[in-house]
Amino acid sequence: MKLIARNKIADFIETCPESRVELLTWLKEFPYNEGMHLPPKNMAYPGCLSGSSRPGRGDYLVNYLLDHDAETYCITGIMLDEQYRVMMEQATEAIQERYPDVSHKTTKVEVIIEPPPPVEYVLEFESSILIKELSVDKDHLTKEEYEERLKRATELFGARPNTEAFDELISLLPSIDYYETNRLKFPSIFAFEIVALRMNLLQLNTSDLTGMTGLAEEEVQLFLSGAQDLSRDKLAKLLSRLFIKIPIADLL
Structure with missing residues (x-):
């Protein structure tokens, strides 16, 4: 793809x-x-x-x-x-100006959904x-x-x-x-920045990370500060625990 x-x-x-x-x-x-x-x-x-x-x-x-x-x-x-939010608000205002008599009404509808029979198919990724x-x-x-x-x-x-x-x-x-x-030039990004972003999204702290990976807290703190790299195996384990799907080769 x-x-x-x-x-x-x-x-x-x-x-x-x-x-x-x-x-x-x-x-x-x-x-x-x-x-x-x-x-x-x-x-x-x-x-x-x-x-x-x-x-x-x-x-x-x-x-x-x-x-x-x-x-x-x-x-x-x-x-x-x-x-995006401003754009959507402007679009809503434009619709309201065009159709001033339109009002919002909430209607409760009961729908019975019958699942279709299963269909077998093979996903081909090639x-x-x-x-x-x-x-x-x-x-x-x-x-x-x-x-x-x-x-x-x-x-x-x-x-x-x-x-x-x-x-x-x-x-x-x-x-x-x-x-x-x-040929395109992109700025650099480092593994510790990706990990820190995911920790922020998952609301994790360094103590959580040590419990999940078995790494020493000092080792995690040095890594997250950019002062020390992790070994390939330790980094792979960390990415796996945080559901980061980037191959190690793309980060080294």
Whole structure:
């Protein structure tokens, strides 16, 4: 499962540095969270599905589109949660101005839900798409060429399979993904920052962590301050206890 338009995360962090840990943690965990939740083919809707994520404490909103047929997510924008709330309030006010006579009414309805019969299906996580890459050396793709391809791919998002538009979209994705993976520059993020963020979300303190992992409290405190690294095995155990789905290799 691909995620494109990651440049929007880099640009947002540049303008809002305090979002660094939350957005980069979300980005590193994406392949193991949203990136694994591709609906089965027989349940897919045509075109694109829109969605959003609230990384970390929920201070930010990452909006994206999912093109099921292309097996790709595309980030469409990032905003502060307070900006989103203002936007929704403005939309509500606009509706109320347009329909001043509309009133709210609460109705109680009793619904009996009968579950459908079970359906057996097999989830296939391997891509079934035959990718035809454009004949351009990805290593020498310029920033301008990358941005042009990303813009075009965004325009083609939602194209139906077996069309020229869909074939063009599929041909663009590998070079976009390669550029974003190997050429985009992101600020650094450290394992202790990711752990501290998760502890904050779960309302844990160092004593809780020592009880969960068996590590000495002084060792945990030194790690969380950035003064001392943990061994690979100890870090793996800590990530597992905190339900952090980032591979160790991505943090060392």
